[in-house]
Amino acid sequence: MNIITRLTVCLVLSAVFESMALPAILRADEPPMPPQGEVRLASGRVVEYTIHYDRNSLRASVRLGNDLIALTNSGTxxxxxxxxxxxxxxxxxxxxxxxxGHGEGEEILAGLGDGxxxxxxxxxxxxxxxxKLPAAPxxxxxxxxxxxxxxxxxVVTEPTKPVKGGGGRELPYSMVHDLATKQTFALEEVFTTFLLDRAGRVWLGADRGExxxxxxxxxxVNGTIKAIKPPPARDPDSEASWDGVYGFIELCDGQVWSFGGSxxxxxNSGYITRVDGAKPQPLYAFEPPRNPEGEPDPGRPSLPITHIIEEDxxxxxxxxxxVFGVKQTLNSWRRFATLELQYHWGRPDAVGSYPSVITVHPPSQVGEPYLLATVADGYVRLELTxxxxLSLPGQxxxxxxxxxxxxxxxxxxFEGDDRLPPxxxxPKGWEIASLAPPFEIDPAGAAAEIEKGTESWYETRILVGPDGAISTVSGTGVSxxxxxxxRRVGGKSLQLGRETSSLVPSASFLTADGTLWNAGSDGLKRFxxxxxxxVAPLLGDESPSGLNPLNTNGxxxxxxxxxGKSLWQLKPGVxxxxxQLTRIMIREGEKRLSTRAAIAGPxxxxxxxxxxGLRTYDPMTQRLSKVDFVEPPQSVNTLIRDGLGRLWLGGKYGVAMVEAGGKTLETFDRVPGIGGREVYALAPDPHHEDGVIVALGSRGAAFIRALPKP
Structure with a gap:
């Protein structure tokens, strides 16, 4: 199992001026290019944009005849x-x-974020x-x-409800809408996998990791909701519980099975259970070998069951x-294929990864292969063993x-994890930037014996100075x-120092004078x-969790x-x-404010x-003031100024801009892929003084140019 992120390809988009969506056609002779176009904002300004996302990262896939319609994780x-x-x-x-999803007959339906x-x-x-429904399908x-x-x-939607005593916090849950009868059924929690069987029953399963x-x-038909209790535990001393439910299958004879594991x-564990009877009936299950030295049977599953397809x-x-073949009686297992798949590592509820295969398309006629839609490799063709x-390059x-x-x-x-490369x-699309120095353990270090089986750095902190020079701090997973x-010199890494220590690379930062610092719970360090x-202990009871420099005139x-959503000040001293590294307390009246983003002004x-909201703060006088322009209605995650001195703001619902010295806020809600969606970071475009680069989280990145108004 390869636990890494993955690239794919691009294609040329024919821009539709002032359009609210970008349909694009790819001809066989077209070079790979990112989707691009232009729209006119409500203010009259024309915006050019180029969107980069992963067409190999699929969330859903449906087949109709000789067409596959796929939904990417970016919502495209x-x-x-x-x-x-x-x-x-x-x-x-x-x-x-x-x-x-499938509608009536050969109809294909799409659910949108606005319901x-x-x-x-x-x-x-x-x-x-x-x-249209009240919440997103x-x-x-x-x-x-x-x-x-x-x-x-x-339709199953995922609305939210207020948490009692939760200070305004909202809790999501699943809601089933039967549009034929206009009935709705509210569940108590969020479910993640669904099946509508021929008897008119919606089966809902949740996978909650550990x-x-x-x-x-x-x-x-009867208008009822029932929580299905798990079958008795295999160990009589253990409490009965469901492992994660990864999916369901309805067999030709009407049986409904659930499957999954942990x-x-x-x-790792896995199971298959029949659930359409009066009580759940376990059909197949496995757990780790009770003998620690034992190995799992290579002819049977050793990880959770992720999909089941019925064949003749x-x-x-x-x-x-x-991939295994087995009789419906679940004996005589035979492994006949091992897929070379890539995974997106990490999930919020377990130390592991979600399955890579999200949909299995069986052959529609004899001689056709299986087609698998995946989260990192696009489509994969499975033919015999x-x-x-079929992934697309350059994504x-x-x-x-x-x-x-x-x-x-x-x-x-960058991703939000120093364990992943930028x-x-x-010229041929996106590629991983290998900026870490060559891996080599400290042979004289006390951890050399423990680290000798290690093959790569556990994490590398990449720091960019005002002059564009790159410094790196790398470490193994041993402390x-x-x-x-x-430091990067001429496209190569020049080692400045190597040691055995408990230094946390991700706590490192670089000030504008070229000095490397590290601020952790054990104090302030200088390279x-x-x-x-x-060089100093941290003053006070708090320690920062990742510092980024704001000014160059210190x-x-x-x-x-x-x-930590806080401001800090470093005085190097003579x-x-x-x-001295101290936190700057930002207060408005009696209220202590948290700081999501900050930029230095002229x-x-x-x-x-x-x-x-937005505030100006003078560190010399410690004076806090409200801004003199219209603020966005939602909270702001990121702030930058472009080459023309215009202020750009990114938040939960997209991007906005204020002209240098202006008072009016312009929103970019008409830009496909960006408008109305959360923005995590902004950066000025070094090649266009009127442009910025937008970090869109799992949706990729976008390059925007806001041209002068007519």
């Missing part, structure tokens, strides 16, 4: 042509597509409104007529990378773009372990004469802790003095995005 629709699985069209909307359900024209990917299916219930669409799973059933910190002569069972990746494979930097070696986009845009500090030296140096004052 793609159309692939069979049998070649060639990408021929895409659609990027202002509103994110949240799910795909709309639309009919998809398979040839053009144009959308036509069908209805997460799943859709067509229910046959059964008893007194007529045929009609069933916390197990849940299973419920909504009977649309994968957390190397612990038995079942096809997927368990992460492995051989699998072939931005970062799973969470949250920062942008412009070193001398080219623009870099990405850079090259105390090897720590290497380096000098080839090693890290503790000392003192002003720093933002974006994780030789012989201890440096004067000594800072512009802050706080939980009370």
């Amino acid at each position: 629709l793609l159309r692939f042509e069979l049998p070649t699985v060639r990408l021929v069209r895409e659609r990027i909307d202002v509103e994110e597509v949240t799910c795909l 709309r359900i639309c009919r998809v024209d398979v040839a053009t990917l144009e959308l036509k409104d069908v209805t 997460r799943w859709m299916g067509w229910g046959q007529a059964n008893g007194n219930r007529p045929a009609g669409l069933v 916390w197990g799973g849940r299973l419920a059933r909504v009977d649309l 994968s957390h910190m190397g612990y 002569n038995g079942l096809l069972v997927f368990s992460y990378d492995d 051989k699998s072939t990746s 931005l494979g970062a799973t969470d773009v949250c920062a942008v930097e412009h070193p001398a070696e080219g623009t870099l986009v 990405w850079t845009l090259g 105390d372990g090897t720590r290497t500090t380096a 000098e004469q080839g090693s890290w030296k503790t 000392p003192p140096w002003l720093l933002l802790d974006s994780f 030789p012989g003095d201890k440096p 004067s000594a004052a800072l512009l802050l995005a706080t939980d009370a």
Whole structure:
């Protein structure tokens, strides 16, 4: 199992002026290019944009005849042509597509983030409104007529409700909407996998990682909700509970099976259980060997069951990378393929990863291969025992773009984790930027024996100075372990120092004078004469969790802790003095404010995005003031100024801009892929003084140019 992020390809978009969506056609002779276009804002300003996202990262896939309609994790629709699985069209909307489903007959439906359900024209990917619900659809299916219930669409949404005593916090839950009868069924929690069977029952399963799973059933005919209790535990001394529910299958004879398991910190289990009877009936289960020295049977699944497909002569069972054939009696297992898949590492509820395969498309006729839609490899063809990746090259494979930097070696986009390398845009598309120094453990270090089986750095902090020079701080996963500090010179890493210590690389930062610092719970360190030296304790009870420099006219140096949402000040002092790193308390009246973003202004004052709104702050006088221009209605995550001195703001609902010296806020809500969606970071475009680069998290990155008004 390869646990890494993945790249893919681009295609040329024919821009539709002033359009609210970007349908694009790809011809066989077109070079790979990112989708691009222009729109006119309500203010009359023309905006040019280029969007970079991962077309190999799929969230859903449906087949209709010789077409595959895919939904990417960025909320974009793609159309692939069979049998070649060639990408021929895409659609990027202002509103994110949240799910795909089958409607009546050969109808394909798309759910949108604003609650709309639309009919998809398979040839053009144009959308036509069908209805609108109060919350975004997460799943859709067509229910046959059964008893007194007529045929009609069933939709699961994920609304929120206030938490009692939660200080305004909202809690999501699943809601089943039967549009045929206009009934709704509210569940107590969020479910993650669904099946509508031929008897008019909606089966809902939850996979909660190390916390197990849940299973419920909504009977649309009788109008009832029932939580399905788990079967007795295999160990009589253990309490019965569901492992994670990964999916359901309804067999030809009407049986409904649930399947899944648990994968957390190397612990793996799996199960198949029949659930349509009076009580759940376990059919197959496995747990780690009771003998610690024992190895799992290679002919049977050793990871959770992720998909089951019924065939004429038995079942096809997927368990992460492995594919098995087995009789419906679940004996005589045979592994006949191991897939070369890539995974997006990490999930919030377990130390592990979600399955890579999200949809299995069986052959429609004899001789056709299986087609697998995946989260990192696009489509994969499975033919007999051989699998072939059909992924598109050159894509931005970062799973969470949250920062942008412009070193001398080219623009870099970063994920929110120093264990993952940044990405850079090259002549053939996006590629991983290998900036870490060559891996080598400290042979004289106390951890050398523990680290000798290690093959790469656990994490590397990449720091870019005002002059564009790159410094790096790398470490193994051992504490105390090897720590290497380096600087990039001529496209190569020049080692500045190597030591065995407990230094946390991600706590390192670089001030504008070129000094490397590290602020952790054990004090303030400075890199000098080839090693890290503790130069001062941290004052007060708090320690920062990741500092970024704000000003270039220090000392003192002003720093933002974006994780702790706080401002800090570093006074290096004169030789012989201890440096001082202290938190700056921002208060408005009696209220202590948190700071989400900050930038230095043309004067000594800072512009802050706080939980009370935008404020200017003068560090010399400690004076806090409200801004003199119209603020956005939502909280701001990021602030920058472009080459023309214009202020750009990014937040939960998109991007806005204020002209230099202006008072009016312009919103970019008409830009496909950006308008109305959360923005995590902004950076000036080094090649266009009227442009910025927008970090869109899991949706990739966008380059925007706001042209002068007519």
